[in-house]
Amino acid sequence: MTGTESAQASAPKIGPPLWLLAELTYRCPLQCPYCSNPLDYAQNDQELTTEQWVSVLRQGREMGAAQLGFSGGEPLVRQDLPELITEARQLGYYSNLITSGLGLTEDKVLAFRDAGLDHIQVSFQASDPELNNAVAGSRKAFEQKLAMARAVKDAGYPMVLNFVIHRHNIHQMTDIIDLCERLGADYVELATCQYYGWAFKNREGLMPSKAQLIKAEAEVNERRRMLSEAGSAMKLIFVTPDYYEERPKACMNGWGSLFLTVAPDGTALPCHSARLLPIEFPNVQSQSLQSIWYDSPGFNHYRGDSWMPEPCRSCDEKGKDFGGCRCQAYLLTGNADNADPVCSKSPEHDRILAARRAADHATAGLEDLSYRNPTNSRLFYRG
Ligand code: SF4
Ligand code: SF4
Numbered sequence: 001m002t003g004t005e006s007a008q009a010s011a012p013k014i015g016p017p018l019w020l021l022a023e024l025t026y027r028c029p030l031q032c033p034y035c036s037n038p039l040d041y042a043q044n045d046q047e048l049t050t051e052q053w054v055s056v057l058r059q060g061r062e063m064g065a066a067q068l069g070f071s072g073g074e075p076l077v078r079q080d081l082p083e084l085i086t087e088a089r090q091l092g093y094y095s096n097l098i099t100s101g102l103g104l105t106e107d108k109v110l111a112f113r114d115a116g117l118d119h120i121q122v123s124f125q126a127s128d129p130e131l132n133n134a135v136a137g138s139r140k141a142f143e144q145k146l147a148m149a150r151a152v153k154d155a156g157y158p159m160v161l162n163f164v165i166h167r168h169n170i171h172q173m174t175d176i177i178d179l180c181e182r183l184g185a186d187y188v189e190l191a192t193c194q195y196y197g198w199a200f201k202n203r204e205g206l207m208p209s210k211a212q213l214i215k216a217e218a219e220v221n222e223r224r225r226m227l228s229e230a231g232s233a234m235k236l237i238f239v240t241p242d243y244y245e246e247r248p249k250a251c252m253n254g255w256g257s258l259f260l261t262v263a264p265d266g267t268a269l270p271c272h273s274a275r276l277l278p279i280e281f282p283n284v285q286s287q288s289l290q291s292i293w294y295d296s297p298g299f300n301h302y303r304g305d306s307w308m309p310e311p312c313r314s315c316d317e318k319g320k321d322f323g324g325c326r327c328q329a330y331l332l333t334g335n336a337d338n339a340d341p342v343c344s345k346s347p348e349h350d351r352i353l354a355a356r357r358a359a360d361h362a363t364a365g366l367e368d369l370s371y372r373n374p375t376n377s378r379l380f381y382r383g
Contacts, residue, residue, distance in 0.1 A: 012304035016064030031137030042377035076103035089116025205364030248324025
């Protein structure tokens with residue numbers, strides 16, 4: 001077998017991007033200190049035009065994408081959102097709006113429904129207005145979110161609520177679930193922070209201790225049991241942080257395998273965090289989505305397993321988790337090729353253990369966190 005034949009034999013088979021995430025903007029009225037947007041987002045204030053987004057949606061659908069997420073930032077700040085929703089419906093996408101609820105009105109919910117939006121997810125910061133608004137950096141956020149969660153349900157959508165969980169609200173698990181029951185929620189995602197972007201910057205002040213996590217998980221399980229006994233259809237989805245696992249997640253189901261994110265300025269990414277990696281990613285303004293997905297060096301960088309160093313290279317679990325998350329490997333070890341340190345086989349797993357120990361003794365209050373706003377963002381790119 002020649003070298004070329006050998007390389008061809010081991011080349012991974014590339015399927016279409018089934019899931020397209022359109023990050024329409026980095027603008028957002030809120031300031032969550034766990035936001036997954038890049039720390040230096042304020043220097044990327046260019047946004048694709050409506051026509052450019054329509055072209056992205058069309059190209060994605062032609063390639064086989066079926067699921068479409070509108071996110072940000074806060075996607076509602078884009079005045080062309082109804083037009084993009086209409087286009088998505090005409091193209092046959094199943095579309096989902098991921099929103100803080102700020103900027104939403106009852107009329108907009110109805111207009112989005114009539115334009116063909118399939119699903120709306122409203123995020124909350126806590127179960128009470130004081131903590132919710134302190135974390136969000138907005139005095140009016142909580143009441144607005146309550147009103148919009150109700151409006152979504154009244155419009156005939158399932159009520160899907162998302163709570164990002166961290167050490168300052170994890171004690172509210174029971175109250176959060178009570179609130180969701182009162183609202184008549186259908187699905188509740190209780191997602192502990194994943195440490196990228198602003199959450200990585202604030203990790204010491206956000207990461208729950210092991211004891212907090214165990215208590216919260218027990219509370220969720222107890223409430224699941226009670227809901228089931230009461231015949232409630234409300235579903236609780238509790239997402240635990242990687243940092244308390246011994247094996248990494250199969251990040252994005254494998255690099256460049258299903259997910260394609262397009263950032264506000266048109267940069268195409270294999271996941272919404274990948275912008276932090278020292279890799280040059282293509283832009284939809286200068287390349288077709290087809291050539292970005294199949295041919296660009298950025299998207300081919302971590303496909304397959306030939307890039308893997310040890311211990312992943314000879315590991316019999318590499319087909320399950322693909323070596324974990326490249327962004328997490330980069331953030332924690334400085335080299336994105338390394339095994340994700342969440343893995344107990346990683347020589348750098350002690351970084352995870354150190355973070356767990358730090359979480360047991362952390363004292364940072366909400367006032368010590370770096371909030372996601374343009375002023376703080378500018379500090380990061382000015383150095
Ligand atoms: S996490 Fe918070 S700050 Fe970031 S986009 Fe969502 S609502 Fe805005
Ligand atoms: S060594 Fe690598 S491939 Fe094996 S389980 Fe750990 S992260 Fe996964």
